[in-house]
Amino acid sequence: MFIPMAVAIAEARVGKRGERYYSGRVPQLLERGFIAFKSSTWMIVLSGFVEPVLYLLSFGYGIGKLLPTITVGNESIKYAVFIAPALLATSAMNGAIYDSTMNVFFKLNHDRIYHGMLATSMGPLDVALGEIGWALLRGFSYACAFMAVVAPLGLIPSLWGLLAIPAAVLIAFGFASCGMAVTSYMKSFQQLEIINVFLLPMFLFSGSFYPLTVFPEWLQFTVNLLPLTHAINLVRGLCLGHINVGLFGHALYFVIMIVCGLFFTTKRLNALFMK
């Protein structure tokens, strides 16, 4: 009897863990990302890199003139050195959010691309991991490009700063998983705007431009609950070479975000497509 190749491939996965949700097709989804990327809007792609550099130029060298050094703990550092890690963390967040909210919303509701994908032998976890994986690749390249600009300028004092790149990927993973989970529950384009209402104040208050110690205690406490604060503290700690146990705590925050985000995304995609 003739067995089509697609069937043989699917049969080979019988008995594997989570076989109803996952078929090991993340590489294929990344391949789609590359094919679509070749003809994408380059302005949007570039803006993800240019944005943190512009912030660095305007704030780092503008405010840096008025405020040559800033005190962190008992160390005085240049203002640009203080904000560069925060901008790296923020750009990792922004890239991940863009890919996992706007892009996902359109594919889900407008183009119905996921409907097509899930009519194949793939499962919802393939789609979730593939989309998030693509967001991470992008986050990784932005982080590398940003480092290539700021490191030669002497803005990364410690060699530990190299670890800021994998840290940026971890941060992007956390935001992308949660972003996709939230987006999968959104009904309209207007609801997506709510995400931005949350993101901008977080960017302004999470200690990007000045230490949190300037805030009254209650506000410090609140800001310390936010993911971006942990992202900035993690990346800044690495870039300045302030290595301590606290960094693991920040990293753990993102591991929890990743697990929760993936859980709800898969659950929701399953409910949407396997109802």
Next chain:
Amino acid sequence: MSEYLISARGLTKKFGDFTAVNGIDFDVSKGESFGLLGPNGAGKSTVMRMIGATSQRNAGDLTILGKDPELNGPQIRAHLGVVPQQDSLDMHLSVSENLYIYGRYFGLPRKFVKGKIEELLTFAQLEEKRDAKVEALSGGMKRRLTIARALVSEPEILMLDEPTTGLDPQARHILWDRLFRLKEQGVTLVITTHFMDEAEQLCDRLIVMDKGSIMAEGSPASLIKDYSTKEVLEVRFGSDRNQEVADKLRAMCERIEELPDRVLMYTEDGEALLEKIYASGLHPKTSLVRRSSLEDVFLRLTGRTLIE
């Protein structure tokens, strides 16, 4: 393993309090072209999604190639080519890229898929559009591309949900021709439609569905034979007079159906009936004798027309 590719017993699907599919039984044999005919909301698409392992049943049994879609979703979907009612093509990719990546989603090797692309572009008559963006295609071309895409994994069963809805007559005929070819190659077709001409053209056997239940089952010809007469005479007396004359007309033939704009009269000989009407002193504004169709079967079974 059963002799049927698809087998349903007491298949039921509920959405909250609403019963979309109400305990239906049917079987589909290998190489058959099987149709689900019914108006919008009859439950056809829900049945398709349950077969396609993207919707879970609430009760009953469903077996596809000997497997239960609830337990073996990915394995069953590997056997199926799905052409959904709403296009789900990848707008960010070109025509050939759409075919390529869809093959990859099934886990197929690059070389295999690249070989398939040429064959499928020829089949879908889209060779000249290979590098075009999907958005630039006409409705008929998008449909053909969706069918070609569904064939990339060499499925044994092709599922077509309302394949020609929204297409102009020429595009429909091109599409039907392509589907005939697949049927000749031995691909099993499962088709939903609310067009009776489509069902008559494409289906060897069909079930007539209404409100989640099966009203009748058989080949198009046998359904017409069982539930209708050989010919139908359509007469129009003008909207306000149709009802007045209905009682007189009823006495002249086997059965009549009063529609808002016309009266349908069921008979073995339409011309003879028309003469009888004139002889009785009635003068319809227009009249038409035609052969019975599945539309008449549906009207007989449900008292309603297919397209409302």
